[in-house]
Amino acid sequence: xxxxxxxxxxxxxxxxxxxxxxxxxxxxxxxxxxxxxxxxxxxxxxxxxxxxxxxxxxxxxxxxxxxxxxxxxxxxxxxxxxxxxxxxxxxxxxxxxxxxxxxxxxxxxxxxxxxxxxxxxxxxxxxxxxxxxxxxxxxxxxxxxxxxxxxxxxxxxxxxxxxx
Amino acid sequence: xxxxxxxxxxxxxxxxxxxxxxxxxxxxxxxxxxxxxxxxxxxxxxxxxxxxxxxxxxxxxxxxxxxxxxxxxxxxxxxxxxxxxxxxxxxxxxxxxxxxxxxxxxxxxxxxxxxxxxxxxxxxxxxxxxxxxxxxxxxxxxxxxxxxxxxxxxxxxxxxxxxxxxxxxxxxxxxxxxxxxxxxxxxxxxxxxxxxxxxxxxxxxxxxxxxxxxxxxxxxxxxxxxxxxxxxxxxxxxxxxxxxxxxxxxxxxxxxxxxxxxxxxxxxxxxxxxxxxxxxxxxxxxxxxxxxxxxxxxxxxxxxxxxxxxxxxxxxxxxxxxxxxxxxxxxxxxxxxxxxxxxxxxxxxxxxxxxxxxxxxxxxxxxxxxxxxxxxxxxxxxxxxxxxxxxxxxxxxxxxxxxxxxxxxxxxxxxxxxxxxxxxxxxxxxxxxxxxxxxxxxxxxxxxxxxxxxxxxxxxxxxxxxxxxxxxxxxxxxxxxxxxxxxxxxxxxxxxxxxxxxxxxxxxxxxxxxxxxxxxxxxxxxxxxxxxxxxxxxxxxxxxxxxxxxxxxxxxxxxxxxxxxxxxxxxxxxxxxxxxxxxxxxxxxxxxxxxxxxxxxxxxxxxxxxxxxxxxxxxxxxxxxxxxxxxxxxxxxxxxxxxxxxxxxxxxxxxxxxxxxxxxxxxxxxxxxxxxxxxxxxxxxxxxxxxxxxxxxxxxxxxxxxxxxxxxxxxxxxxxxxxxxxxxxxxxxxxxxxxxxxxxxxxxxxxxxxxxxxxxxxxxxxxxxxxxxxxxxxxxxxxxxxxxxxxxxx
Numbered sequence: 001x002x003x004x005x006x007x008x009x010x011x012x013x014x015x016x017x018x019x020x021x022x023x024x025x026x027x028x029x030x031x032x033x034x035x036x037x038x039x040x041x042x043x044x045x046x047x048x049x050x051x052x053x054x055x056x057x058x059x060x061x062x063x064x065x066x067x068x069x070x071x072x073x074x075x076x077x078x079x080x081x082x083x084x085x086x087x088x089x090x091x092x093x094x095x096x097x098x099x100x101x102x103x104x105x106x107x108x109x110x111x112x113x114x115x116x117x118x119x120x121x122x123x124x125x126x127x128x129x130x131x132x133x134x135x136x137x138x139x140x141x142x143x144x145x146x147x148x149x150x151x152x153x154x155x156x157x158x159x160x161x162x163x164x
Numbered sequence: 165x166x167x168x169x170x171x172x173x174x175x176x177x178x179x180x181x182x183x184x185x186x187x188x189x190x191x192x193x194x195x196x197x198x199x200x201x202x203x204x205x206x207x208x209x210x211x212x213x214x215x216x217x218x219x220x221x222x223x224x225x226x227x228x229x230x231x232x233x234x235x236x237x238x239x240x241x242x243x244x245x246x247x248x249x250x251x252x253x254x255x256x257x258x259x260x261x262x263x264x265x266x267x268x269x270x271x272x273x274x275x276x277x278x279x280x281x282x283x284x285x286x287x288x289x290x291x292x293x294x295x296x297x298x299x300x301x302x303x304x305x306x307x308x309x310x311x312x313x314x315x316x317x318x319x320x321x322x323x324x325x326x327x328x329x330x331x332x333x334x335x336x337x338x339x340x341x342x343x344x345x346x347x348x349x350x351x352x353x354x355x356x357x358x359x360x361x362x363x364x365x366x367x368x369x370x371x372x373x374x375x376x377x378x379x380x381x382x383x384x385x386x387x388x389x390x391x392x393x394x395x396x397x398x399x400x401x402x403x404x405x406x407x408x409x410x411x412x413x414x415x416x417x418x419x420x421x422x423x424x425x426x427x428x429x430x431x432x433x434x435x436x437x438x439x440x441x442x443x444x445x446x447x448x449x450x451x452x453x454x455x456x457x458x459x460x461x462x463x464x465x466x467x468x469x470x471x472x473x474x475x476x477x478x479x480x481x482x483x484x485x486x487x488x489x490x491x492x493x494x495x496x497x498x499x500x501x502x503x504x505x506x507x508x509x510x511x512x513x514x515x516x517x518x519x520x521x522x523x524x525x526x527x528x529x530x531x532x533x534x535x536x537x538x539x540x541x542x543x544x545x546x547x548x549x550x551x552x553x554x555x556x557x558x559x560x561x562x563x564x565x566x567x568x569x570x571x572x573x574x575x576x577x578x579x580x581x582x583x584x585x586x587x588x589x590x591x592x593x594x595x596x597x598x599x600x601x602x603x604x605x606x607x608x609x610x611x612x613x614x615x616x617x618x619x620x621x622x623x624x625x626x627x628x629x630x631x632x633x634x635x636x637x638x639x640x641x642x643x644x645x646x647x648x649x650x651x652x653x654x655x656x657x658x659x660x661x662x663x664x665x666x667x668x669x670x671x672x673x674x675x676x677x678x679x680x681x682x683x684x685x686x687x688x689x690x691x692x693x694x695x696x697x698x699x700x701x702x703x704x705x706x707x708x709x710x711x712x713x714x715x716x717x718x719x720x721x722x723x724x725x726x727x728x729x730x731x732x733x734x735x736x737x738x739x740x741x742x743x744x745x746x747x748x749x750x751x752x753x754x755x756x757x758x759x760x761x762x763x764x765x766x767x768x769x770x771x772x773x774x775x776x777x778x779x780x781x782x783x784x785x786x787x788x789x790x791x792x793x794x795x796x797x798x799x800x801x802x803x804x805x806x807x808x809x810x811x812x813x814x815x816x817x818x819x820x821x822x823x824x825x826x827x828x829x830x831x832x833x834x835x836x837x838x839x840x841x842x843x844x845x846x847x848x849x850x851x852x853x854x855x856x857x858x859x860x861x862x863x864x865x866x867x868x869x870x871x872x873x874x875x876x877x878x879x880x881x882x883x884x885x886x887x888x889x890x891x892x893x894x895x896x897x898x899x900x901x902x903x904x905x906x907x908x909x910x911x912x913x914x915x916x917x918x919x920x921x922x923x924x925x926x927x928x929x930x931x932x933x934x935x936x937x938x939x940x941x942x943x944x945x946x947x948x949x950x951x952x953x954x955x956x957x958x
Contacts, residue, residue: 038201
């Protein structure tokens with residue numbers, strides 16, 4: 001067994017400190033130590049994207065990083081994308097409107113990847129959206145409703161910026 | 165078929181009922197929780213003092229177990245238990261027809277919970293380890309000592325059935341066989357103008373749902389064993405009770421929202437092991453399979469070798485089919501006999517065939533077991549019968565669309581096994597719909613590219629085999645404030661199963677969707693509704709909710725009629741009120757009246773599917789399934805003549821859904837099913853080397869990514885002819901059937917040679933190009949104009 005390491009992360013705006021095994025992946029640390037279960041275990045090898053979280057704004061496969069490696073970071077999961085009052089963000093509303101979740105298991109990872117893409121600010125083509133979602137597998141939808149949702153959220157974001 | 169006002173694009177209805185809620189593309193009620201990450205899946209639950217459990221699995225595909233020793237493992241601090249087969253009260257899992265109270269001799273199957281003397285596939289469970297933490301668990305599993313003596317194995321189903329093959333089981337390697345003999349096949353071949361002959365091979369496919377198998381178990385205050393697991397079948401509580409030797413009433417299975425099923429969670433996965441761990445330790449336990457063990461050891465789709473000989477007249481009329489099918493059942497029976505039965509019944513496709521000879525068999529091998537997977541044997545055969553239709557069309561110089569329309573089943577036509585089609589078949593309309601939506605075939609994007617178009621149709625049963633006396637129950641009750649509770653044991657595996665029930669209840673009881681709560685998937689607290697398999701939940705549970713809600717409505721209207729001295733026929737339930745000539749009572753008021761008059765404000769209904777008599781081997785006994793769903797898919801693709809790389813350009817999938825209860829959910833099933841079928845067509849294969857599963861992870865097992873697929877355009881036809889609520893047909897499985905055949909047709913169109921083995925990898929596309937009389941690889945050509953070929957290649 002590896003030694004215990006104290007790690008502090010700000011998860012969805014909440015500061016969490018846990019003393020846990022230094023070998024714990026960020027995914028296991030979040031799920032088993034911090035009780036944050038929206039990042040999912042899907043493959044443990046960084047292929048499926050179900051465990052994707054934002055670490056200081058960048059999408060990361062949380063099964064491939066140790067929690068100790070990102071000590072002090074800001075971590076955002078799908079739950080953290082909601083508005084401060086708990087309501088759905090524009091991206092989440094677009095997922096809702098386009099039926100982008102079926103079984104929903106890939107959805108938290110899909111959402112944070114999409115959020116990072118939209119935060120880039122550049123207007124993405126439909127093909128670029130597909131490229132951006134390449135690392136997040138979905139077995140239910142055939143992706144189209146997800147691509148539709150990201151595209152719609154992007155349109156809305158662009159319209160919002162234009163009217164500002 | 166007329167387009168009614170207000171319907172969304174892609175829906176063509178011939179029904180003009182006045183429905184308020186059914187037919188609306190409403191957001192499903194489970195969406196909000198799923199997109200805020202709040203949904204708690206089976207593996208997300210953590211209980212105080214919870215232990216962790218894992219399996220030690222066989223590293224060999226065929227071996228005798230010579231020694232098992234858990235001494236070292238048990239000595240590791242933090243290890244709570246190590247169990248072998250001898251520690252299991254009844255070390256036998258029934259793996260025949262999940263969730264069903266009926267046993268059918270031809271379908272019976274079982275296997276050891278933990279292997280004791282012999283292992284028959286790579287990954288077979290041998291020991292169960294329970295520990296305080298996941299870290300200790302991993303170490304302890306490595307410390308369990310099991311010695312094996314390798315035994316000869318057999319890895320090909322045809323070889324398994326040849327004389328002298330090593331026996332996987334004592335009683336031999338033939339697991340199951342079915343036959344159909346209809347008409348005079350030999351005479352039909354004599355009289356034929358054209359005969360097509362082909363052999364087609366499908367591969368081991370994994371469900372690859374995003375959520376690997378998981379669950380948490382605990383004993384509650386009443387001593388009931390609770391298992392909250394990712395499953396399609398809460399009725400497995402019965403199988404768990406048998407293994408533990410305790411009354412069925414002492415086991416409860418709860419199915420939370422499931423992260424994908426596709427048939428892979430129809431058989432038990434973690435349930436027996438979780439149950440044993442809890443029973444033995446008396447503490448809460450979690451079991452979470454890794455992706456690697458899910459790929460390694462959970463049953464796959466049956467690989468099949470399909471030999472088709474098809475006779476036709478010069479006008480394209482199919483005269484006879486002579487079909488021979490061998491399926492690889494792997495090491496244990498599971499649902500193989502049933503899957504093979506589906507293949508047999510569906511083997512001639514959505515076409516009228518007066519003379520049929522079919523011989524189908526499933527053989528044991530030392531490969532991974534194979535069992536349920538969306539399409540369930542009814543989909544492998546599409547790859548065969550659609551290739552035959554293209555071959556005939558090509559020989560006769562008629563279009564693929566024309567030959568299919570000419571032979572399409574219509575109401576009253578019997579399937580080869582004797583069952584007549586009782587509902588209207590919109591196959592020709594589906595073909596026209598995809599062709600019209602597609603427009604002209606795309607031209608190649610540049611030099612070194614060829615494009616092709618493929619068309620494929622199918623039929624797929626919905627509802628379970630009539631031999632199983634299938635039933636589903638549902639309870640619907642008003643609360644005193646007028647809100648509504650629906651209780652139904654359906655597991656919701658992501659298809660919107662629970663939400664559709666709410667929509668049906670909302671329609672009948674005029675309650676807003678927001679005022680409805682659906683309680684689902686609990687074997688103790690919700691009326692048993694059967695398995696979420698076989699495309700049966702909307703059909704079965706939907707009808708049960710329909711009946712219960714109608715009964716409840718009639719009870720309330722009768723009470724209101726008695727109270728107001730009005731005839732009940734003149735009263736209506738409208739949003740929040742009972743209205744009629746001179747009558748307007750609030751719903752809560754009417755509910756109070758019901759209580760005063762002794763009229764229940766709830767109703768329980770059980771819907772029974774049609775029943776049929778089991779056949780032993782020869783299928784000619786008539787009705788086997790409740791009904792079928794029909795569809796047509798069209799695929800346009802481009803192939804690179806140097807690399808064999810295929811790019812999907814357009815995919816259109818059309819099915820008659822009878823009535824789309826929620827068009828969004830139906831579109832989701834069509835697009836998602838097509839996507840999963842395209843994965844099987846182009847990418848996916850569990851690779852085996854003499855029974856050793858060499859598929860190590862999702863980096864090897866390639867399911868389609870967002871960039872592998874093009875937009876998939878779903879088209880919904882609504883005949884209103886289905887046997888489900890409001891005329892709905894089942895739609896969960898049907899869309900996975902046609903894609904592999906549609907892709908193969910398109911490759912044939914592009915290259916002049918048809919691939920006959922799945923998956924159609926770039927190498928196999930290159931083989932087609934090399935075999936093509938029309939194209940030299942690496943060169944562009946006028947291939948786009950060449951009609952589909954019929955030659956066989958690897």
